[in-house]
Every structure is written in structure tokens, then in C-alpha cells.
Amino acid sequence: MSFLIANLGRAVIRFFTEAGEIFILLGKILAGYKGIYRDRQLLLDQLIVIGFNSLPIVLLVGTFTGAVSAWQTNYQIQNYVPIRFLGLATYKAVIIELGPVLTALMLAGRVGASIAAELGTMKVTEQIDALESLAINSVRYLAVPRFYAGIIMMPILAIFSDVIAIAGAWLVANVLLGIPSAIFFSEIQPRFNPYDVFAGLFKSVVFGAIICLIGCYIGFNTSGGAEGVGKATIRSFVLSAILILVFDYILATVFF
Amino acid sequence: MIEIKNLVKYFGDNPVLRGVNLTIQTGECIVIIGRSGCGKSVLLKQLVGLLYPDSGEILIDGEDLTQMSEQEIYKTRRKFGVLFQSAALFDSMTVSENISLGLHEHTDLPETEIAAIVESKLRMVGLPGIENLKPAELSGGMRKRVGLARALAMDPKYVLYDEPTTGLDPIMADIINEMIMRLNQELDVTSIVVTHDMTSAYKVADRIVMLHRGLIIYDGTPEQVKNTDDPVVRQFIEGRAEGPIKPIPTSGVGSGNRRSI
Numbered sequence: 001m002s003f004l005i006a007n008l009g010r011a012v013i014r015f016f017t018e019a020g021e022i023f024i025l026l027g028k029i030l031a032g033y034k035g036i037y038r039d040r041q042l043l044l045d046q047l048i049v050i051g052f053n054s055l056p057i058v059l060l061v062g063t064f065t066g067a068v069s070a071w072q073t074n075y076q077i078q079n080y081v082p083i084r085f086l087g088l089a090t091y092k093a094v095i096i097e098l099g100p101v102l103t104a105l106m107l108a109g110r111v112g113a114s115i116a117a118e119l120g121t122m123k124v125t126e127q128i129d130a131l132e133s134l135a136i137n138s139v140r141y142l143a144v145p146r147f148y149a150g151i152i153m154m155p156i157l158a159i160f161s162d163v164i165a166i167a168g169a170w171l172v173a174n175v176l177l178g179i180p181s182a183i184f185f186s187e188i189q190p191r192f193n194p195y196d197v198f199a200g201l202f203k204s205v206v207f208g209a210i211i212c213l214i215g216c217y218i219g220f221n222t223s224g225g226a227e228g229v230g231k232a233t234i235r236s237f238v239l240s241a242i243l244i245l246v247f248d249y250i251l252a253t254v255f256f
Numbered sequence: 257m258i259e260i261k262n263l264v265k266y267f268g269d270n271p272v273l274r275g276v277n278l279t280i281q282t283g284e285c286i287v288i289i290g291r292s293g294c295g296k297s298v299l300l301k302q303l304v305g306l307l308y309p310d311s312g313e314i315l316i317d318g319e320d321l322t323q324m325s326e327q328e329i330y331k332t333r334r335k336f337g338v339l340f341q342s343a344a345l346f347d348s349m350t351v352s353e354n355i356s357l358g359l360h361e362h363t364d365l366p367e368t369e370i371a372a373i374v375e376s377k378l379r380m381v382g383l384p385g386i387e388n389l390k391p392a393e394l395s396g397g398m399r400k401r402v403g404l405a406r407a408l409a410m411d412p413k414y415v416l417y418d419e420p421t422t423g424l425d426p427i428m429a430d431i432i433n434e435m436i437m438r439l440n441q442e443l444d445v446t447s448i449v450v451t452h453d454m455t456s457a458y459k460v461a462d463r464i465v466m467l468h469r470g471l472i473i474y475d476g477t478p479e480q481v482k483n484t485d486d487p488v489v490r491q492f493i494e495g496r497a498e499g500p501i502k503p504i505p506t507s508g509v510g511s512g513n514r515r516s517i
């Protein structure tokens with residue numbers, strides 16, 4: 001029994017220590033905004049790695065998100081709601097929820113895990129020590145550009161994802177469900193609300209921050225060689241995915 | 257001058273350093289010997305604040321590293337060049353980018369001048385013309401030497417060499433030894449060399465110290481080391497399995513056997 005309590009105690013302490021360390025890292029990264037202009041080349045590299053290179057997968061996921069939501073919404077509302085609302089329902093779901101969340105989950109795998117693996121490898125092969133020994137702050141050099149690239153690129157990718165998802169939905173509605181374009185868009189135009197778009201993009205910024213922060217934190221704290229790097233990759237994905245869903249809920253209660 | 261006072265470092269319950277005292281004069285070349293796993297690399301890393309001691313002081317030119325703010329630590333690190341045991345080259349960068357990173361970050365030198373420095377440092381370690389290769393394309397010994405070129409790029413006052421000659425052929429090892437001596441004599445670089453290679457130790461050292469069980473147990477000139485009758489030092493320099501040094505209980509054979517049963 002005392003063994004159980006001791007273990008539980010250790011787990012609780014560990015949880016709060018890690019949470020504290022993540023906040024300290026976040027503080028250092030946020031304070032690093034001052035150096036962004038000086039390190040613009042590093043930021044640019046990460047904008048390309050995180051943003052541009054993620055575009056194909058984001059577009060792919062977006063297309064199917066839209067297509068599926070149109071198809072299923074049609075099935076769900078068929079006998080209760082006039083079909084001209086299909087476009088609106090799909091559009092809202094995509095903009096405020098599916099676009100940001102699915103893009104973020106995808107990028108937690110693609111971007112977050114790769115940050116954790118890259119920094120984790122640098123950690124276990126002493127490259128981070130080497131950087132520090134050259135009097136270069138590893139948070140400034142490695143974490144800051146990744147974090148800011150993440151929060152800049154996530155909303156941009158979400159916009160791409162939103163647009164292509166609506167296009168996908170329209171395609172399904174038009175071709176497979178036989179709903180004319182005019183009817184599909186009829187309720188969207190008059191009910192367009194910039195607040196929804198803002199909320200969706202705000203979520204994306206937060207998700208981008210989570211993905212890159214967790215990737216960096218786990219990367220910096222990797223130990224145990226190649227095996228450790230493998231574990232770090234998985235941990236980073238799992239932890240960011242959980243946090244994305246938790247924050248999605250929190251932000252939903254704040255916004256809507 | 258570097259003064260290490262009562263340095264204690266534990267990893268969990270593993271006492272790696274148990275009160276190390278060592279003074280390194282400016283311009284001196286000091287060699288630290290000791291068994292694998294005795295804490296030599298851990299000691300070096302603490303000198304530049306990559307690891308923090310549990311207690312004790314590290315005075316760099318009179319300033320205590322353990323009391324410094326982050327900014328002061330970064331300033332102090334610029335006095336140092338560090339060659340890592342694993343070389344620790346940045347594998348996403350070319351050789352030239354590895355060597356020039358510090359120059360790009362800390363100086364406003366024009367590109368042509370930086371390129372000239374990179375070239376001269378590479379020539380110094382016997383690897384001219386490999387600027388555009390990636391670390392993955394180099395042999396272990398080449399990586400070590402590029403690591404050395406990187407450590408020397410900023411013309412540091414103190415150079416920490418963690419096993420500079422391991423993995424090099426005897427001829428190349430001697431070239432590196434000569435280089436360490438030249439830097440030490442001509443440029444007045446203070447050198448701290450960790451090595452198992454006694455040929456190298458005798459050649460470059462002004463003073464040899466031995467780290468054993470977390471303490472400095474011997475401190476003398478190469479001549480004194482050669483003639484010492486300290487049984488621990490003798491066993492080490494002669495490389496005998498028999499003697500007062502027993503396998504370190506926490507590592508290797510003992511625990512391995514237990515686990516396999």
C-alpha cells in the first residue's frame with residue numbers, strides 16, 4: 001500500500017516537474033522573439049520545413065475531410081433539414097473544428113515528431129552540448145525558430161486546408177449527391193461570420209504552439225541513444241495529440 | 257587560470273566526482289588520465305557549464321562559474337574551445353559550416369575572411385579541401401579532427417581536448433600531439449587534455465594528473481609519472497589487469513553476469 005502511494009506520489013511530482021519545465025521552456029522561447037529578426041535565416045528554413053513541406057499532406061487530408069463531412073452530413077440531415085443547409089453545415093464544421101484539429105493532428109505526427117527526433121538525436125549525440133560550448137544558446141538557435149515557424153505556418157496551413165476541404169465538400173455535393181452549386185453555397189454567403197474564421201485560425205495558432213513546444217521539450221530532454229530517440233518521437237506525438245484535443249475543448253468553451 | 261575546488265558530482269547515487277581539487281595555470285598543458293568511466297568527460301563538461309556540480313567551485317580567471325548568470329556563462333564559454341570525445345559534429349551542416357558557426361554567430365567578419373579561417377584550421381588538422389563534405393562522409397578520425405578545427409576556430413584561450421588522439425593512426429596522432437604542443441607554446445593556449453594514450457600524455461603534458469574513484473590521486477610531471485611507485489598509477493600506465501584497481505563495481509562484468517542469470 002505504501003508502495004502504491006509512493007509510486008503515485010512520484011508520478012504526481014514528475015507530472016508537475018515536467019509541466020513546470022515546459023512552461024519555463026515556453027517562457028524562454030517567448031522571450032526569444034527579440035532575436036527573430038537577427039535569426040531570420042533560421043526562421044525561414046523552418047518556415048519551409050514546417051510549412052511548405054507539409055502542404056501536400058495538409059491538402060490531401062483537407063480534401064478528404066471536406067468530402068467525408070459533406071457525405072455524412074447529407075446522411076445525417078437528409079430527412080430533417082432542408083438540403084440547402086448542407087453547404088453551411090459542412091462549411092461550419094470544417095472552419096471551426098475539422099480543419100484546424102485534423103491539420104494539427106496530422107502535423108503533430110509530421111512536424112512535432114520530426115522536431116523531437118531531430119533535437120533528440122542532437123541531444124544524444126552531444127551536438128546540443130557542442131552548440132552550447134560554442135556559446136550559442138540552444139533554445140534560441142533550435143527552439144525559437146521552430147516554435148515561431150509553427151505558430152506562423154499552422155494558421156496558413158489551416159486556411160489551405162479549409163479552402164480545399166470546402167472544395168472537396170462541394171465536389172461531393174455536386175457530383176455525387178447532385179446538389180447544384182448555387183444551392184450548396186446559398187446559405188453560406190448570407191451567414192458567413194468572420195468570427196468563426198477567426199476562432200478556427202486562433203485554434204490553429206494554439207495547436208501550432210503546442211506541437212512545436214512539445215517537440216522541442218521532448219527533443220531537448222531525450223536520453224538513451226537511438227532507442228531513446230524512438231521513444232521521444234512517440235511521446236511527442238502522443239502528448240501533443242492529447243494536448244490538442246484538450247485545448248480544442250477548452251477553446252471551444254471559450255469561443256462558442 | 258582555472259581553479260577547481262572540492263567539486264562533487266553525483267548521477268543519482270553514483271558518486272562520479274567526490275571532491276576534486278585542481279588548479280590549472282594559464283599557459284599550462286595538463287593531461288588528465290584515468291580509467292574509462294571515472295568521470296573525465298564529466299569533469300570537462302562542468303568546466304564550461306554543460307553539467308552542473310552538486311557542490312564545489314569552478315573559478316575561471318577568478319570568477320566562479322557555479323554562481324554565474326546564464327549570460328555570464330555564455331560569455332565565459334567564449335574563452336573555451338571544446339573537442340568532444342564523440343566529435344559531436346553538427347550532422348546537418350557541412351564541414352565548413354561546422355567550423356564557421358561560432359564565427360558567424362559571434363563576429364562580423366566578412367565571408368571571405370571566415371572562409372580563410374576555415375581553410376587554415378583545416379590545413380592545421382591535416383584535412384585541407386574537405387570544406388563541402390558532410391560529417392557522414394568522414395571517417396571517425398577525420399571527424400575528430402574536424403571537431404578539433406571547430407574547437408580552435410575562435411582562437412580560444414582554453415582548449416579542452418577529450419581524447420584527441422583516439423581513433424587516429426599513430427602518425428596522425430603524433431601530428432595532433434605536435435599541434436597541441438605548438439598551440440600551447442606559440443599561442444599560449446591553456447590546454448586540458450583527457451587521454452588514455454600514454455605516448456601522447458608523456459609528449460604533450462607539462463603535468464599529468466590521475467583521476468580515480470572520484471578524486472585526483474596523483475599530480476606530477478611526465479618524468480615523475482614514469483618513475484612513480486604509486487601502485488595505482490603504475491598499474492594504469494603499464495596497462496595491467498592485475499593490481500590495486502579493480503573493475504568498477506557499478507559497470508561491466510559484475511552486474512552483467514547477475515542480469516544474465
Ligand SMILES: Nc1ncnc2c1ncn2[C@@H]1O[C@H](COP(=O)(O)OP(=O)(O)OP(=O)(O)O)[C@@H](O)[C@H]1O
Nearest residue numbers: 267270272290291292293294295296297298299341
Ligand atoms: N548524463 C549522464 N547521466 C547519468 N550518468 C552519467 C551521465 N554522464 C556520465 N555518467 C556517468 O558518469 C560516469 C563518468 O562518465 P564519463 O563519461 O565522465 O567517463 P570518462 O572518464 O570520460 O570515461 P571514458 O574514458 O570511457 O570516456 C560514468 O559512470 C557514467 O555512467
Ligand SMILES: [Mg+2]
Nearest residue numbers: 296297341418
Ligand atoms: Mg570520456
